Amino acid sequence: MTNVTTELRIPAAQYIRMSTDHQRYSLENQMAAIAEFAKIRGFAIVQTYTDAGRSGLSLKGRDGLKQLLSDVVTGQRIYSAILVLDVSRWGRFQDTDQSAHYEFLCREAGVAVEYCGEPFENDGSMVSMIVKNLKRVMAGEYSRELSEKVSRAQKQQARLGFRQGGQIPYGIRRLLVSKDRQPRFILGLGEQKGLSTDRVVFVPGPIDEIRTVRRIFRMFVGRNQSMSSIARELNHKDIPSTNGGTWTMARVRTVLTSELMVGYYVYNRKTKRMRGPAKRNPPDLWIRTRVMEAIVGARQFARAQQQMGRRTGYAFSKQDMIDRLERLLREKGKLSSAIIDYCRYTPCCRTYAEHFGGLRAAYATVGYECRWRVPKRRRNYSDDQLLDGIRRLHATFGYVTLALIEADPDLPTRQMFAQRFGSMIRAYGLAGFPTTKREAISAAQKRAASWRKKGGAEIRQ
Structure with missing residues (x-):
């Protein structure tokens, strides 16, 4: 009798997903609950789709759900039902229509979606549709509330001087401290804190890196060198950059613009919520906290920011940029990206290209025709x-x-x-x-x- 019942069981797939929010949603707990539901309802689990450590906010990165939908839509399946623990495991989509759309694709292909831990039957009745939609709204709202709580906590930690993620500029190190700010040790590349009560603060790096930082500021402010020429000079002198890499213009820019060089940690420059696009915040919303001793002087840093604005063209009108380029052409007799970058009174060649739609167009404004070497x-x-x-x-x-x-x-x-x-x-x-x-x-x-x-x-x- 048992063998006959097993043969008559309905073949079903199970979908399990876990982010990092609750232990009760561990993959093992989900599988145990689904197995109990399947035994009672007469289902036989024949396939498993898994998304471990994946957020339910979107379909991005959820290879398990993507494969499930692909198998269902293309007909490459051996089951007629999908078992999910609850509505939140299917997804915490901010648009409830997105969750409904994926379920509709399954139902349209003749595959039912069963929520094993929900108090309603997913039978298409008016009551089930109302309750299910309410559950979807609640699942999305939970993520929105959690995101807001995390954001408030991060801002508070930043005000206290604790690091809240992001890249570490050259010349700076991360120091692990206990909850009462007792130093533990310097964190190396890729190392993270082990205890939730520990915190990470910023400290100046090795003395040779500090000297290099000060040297970069002297070259940029004192000698008026471009960022690209600074990078070339540092590489020529075999001075390694972050993690032993080579210097690039972007890495030099990071050193020159990071307020950590004057001892301040700036947080909340941008806001990114719910996997949405990052949005720039106005300066009055930035959180600026003094966290360590300055590596360079405040006056020198301010001059670097003024110089940065000049080199990127923000301090010049378009006509002023043309006049300076014309002056450079008279002095040199020709123009090139290297000549522009080494000039003390013009913005960099990249700025000219961005403002005029290319270097060729910028040259045309001063009557210079460049013979491009391309054969x-x-x-x-x-x-x-x-x-x-x-x-x-x-x-x-x-x-x-x-x-x-x-x-x-x-x-x-x-x-x-x-x-x-x-x-x-x-x-x-x-x-x-x-x-x-x-x-x-x-x-x-x-x-x-x-x-x-x-x-x-x-x-x-």
Whole structure:
């Protein structure tokens, strides 16, 4: 009799999802509750779809639900029902129509969705539809309330000087402290706090990094160097950047603009809620807290911000930018991105390109016609030639960047690499070089160690 009952059971799939909100929603607990429901209702679990550690706010990142919907819509399934613990496990979508849409796709394909832990039957009756929709609204509202509570807590922690995520600029370190602010130890790359009661604060980094930070400010403010030329000079002198990597204009900009350099932690510049787009907040909503001793003087930092505004063109009208470019042309007799970047009184070439729609258009405003050197870049390259070019650059410099590829006269632009191989990351991988962030950081750290060893050998000699 038992065997006959088993054969007559309705084949069903189970969908389980867990974010990080409650232990009662652990995958094991969900599976146990669903198994009990299936036994009572006559279902046999034949397939499982899982989304572990995934938010229910959207479909993004939920590969389990995506696969379930794909199997249902395409008919590649062996079940006629889907068992879910409750409405919130199906999703905490902020638009209840989105949740209903996914359920409708299943029902339209002849697959019923059963909520095992809900007090209503999902039978299409008026009562079930009203209660189910109410449950969907409650699930979405729970996430909105939780997001607001987390945001308030983070703002309060920021006011107390505790770090609330985000990138750490060069020259700064994270110090783990106890709940009564007793120092524990400096956190290394990728390390996180282990106890929920512990906190993370900012402290100045090693003395050699502090000297480099001050040197960057002197080059930018005192010598009026561009950020790109600062990066080139630091790389030329084998001074490693963050985590042993190479210097870029973006990393130099981070050092010059971070208020941590004058001892202040600034939080709430942007607001991002419920996986929505980030929105810039007005300065009066920013939270600014003094957290450590300044690395550079306040006056020098302020001058750097003024200089930053000038270099990015915000301090100039369009006509003023044209007049300065015309003056530079008279002095040099020609124009190029390097000449503009090294000039003390013009914005950088990137700013000209953004304001005028390209460097060629900016040159046209002062009557200069640039002869672009492109013949070699237009020839046909085989895949092997492109990959060998990447290997050649790595053998020459010890690393490969987009800037090196663009500057090499024997290689095409990075767009050709991306078109040929799908992306630059894939091209690096095919050439035999790191393609993940962890691998890239590891390789950069090895280069930095090699540079330091080389420097030590030169000093001993």
